Amino acid sequence: MSCFRLLLSLVCLLLTAATPPAHKIVERNFQPYFDQYNVQGSFLLVEAPTGQVVAYNLARCRQGFLPASTFKIPNTLIGLQTGALPDTATLCKWDGVTREFPQWNQDMSYGRALRVSCVPCYQQLARRIGVEQYRAWLPKLRYGRMAVAPATLDTFWLDGNSRISQFEQVDFLRRLHAETLPVAARHQRAVKQLLILKKTSEYTLYGKTGWRFRSATNPDNGWLVGWITRADGRTALFALNIEPKGGRAANNQFMGARRAITESILKELRWL
Template identity: 35%
Template structure:
């Protein structure tokens, strides 16, 4: 198991010596037990620093879009506008669910425009999402722009989603949790969303939660790198804590 050190004054928070997982990449990772509040934090200082959410904001955007009826449900399709973008999987029609899986930015930008600045600001204020600053433009504020959030704040947001205590309808929260499913195995289900600063690949996120047979664990990782790398580090972290089982791993703790 990766070495842990109990943090003074916070008996259920462990400073996590996870340098081996990050391999020299600057970053932070939090993994928190939704039932007990016990959490493991690598690089606590960075975990409190705010960064732009990039496509990890799609989780909040989907919730707000459903709540404000900018989309009817996870199946509502928006037609591709014919503009060829950098990833082939973006260059087609998408639904709310498929655009989450493909991280098709254009779909969520169009939905944000349909939501509008007034409703978007109101809902970000209601859920307390990061610095709540949408001044960077209704369809760009989360993309290397004005909106920023810390890993600790991401965990707080995901925890409310897990427990369905956000100020949204139960049905909409369940829908978003369902379309976040990233890996569904016999022993666990991971609900997660990556985010990458596409201009230089210099910031990556992976946020979400994993359901096991015994517990629910929330996670938030950001690094100086891509979202896919943040995802890989998170999975290795979950394995190192025996929350999910790699080949020949010990049973879940």
């Protein structure tokens, strides 16, 4: 019996040694950066591969929000993988409808459509992908909880019941960064190149914004998700989500606030 207990103790010891310790979540107060733009929100950063976490407004980081145009990342991957999008140079033809964002009112490649966040282009792509392909691929990508139906095929990421949290955004981006998504590596690399926001000798900043426009039932809601890779090989993935304070409508600063707040936090954390 004593030999059995000794063996059991050794097994438990080996299992404990093989199991990495849970990383502590460090909570920080970044509210002053949000106050500068009269917004409220949350910020999450996860170092790769260590998994160390820094969070502001942790409970909110776990809440789900509509992905808005951050969905262009998985949307492009699904389009490329299924053949609905031959490549990112494929032309999206303007439908002739004049919209409030002038950069949308023209023909453009899907590479440019991602960068200028052209919603109508990606609605065209969604109609080519179709409900069944989304229902097959979104679970494989483990991208939040998307509610896709025929009636919402070209709007499900902009309105309705689809939700994704900042933790889920970061987990998805972690797998894209590592090129371990169940999508051809060449497609992952093509999308990663489109996400480059800034490249210097010290770091490369990747990201995609999103903006869920205000409606009768929802406030304006903004995203910036991405990662930063430094020349020394260190990488951190991040997700910012903001809303105007008090449920007010977004002002002229709202669009730029997402990147400005993110970069301020990255500087404080010595990533920029």
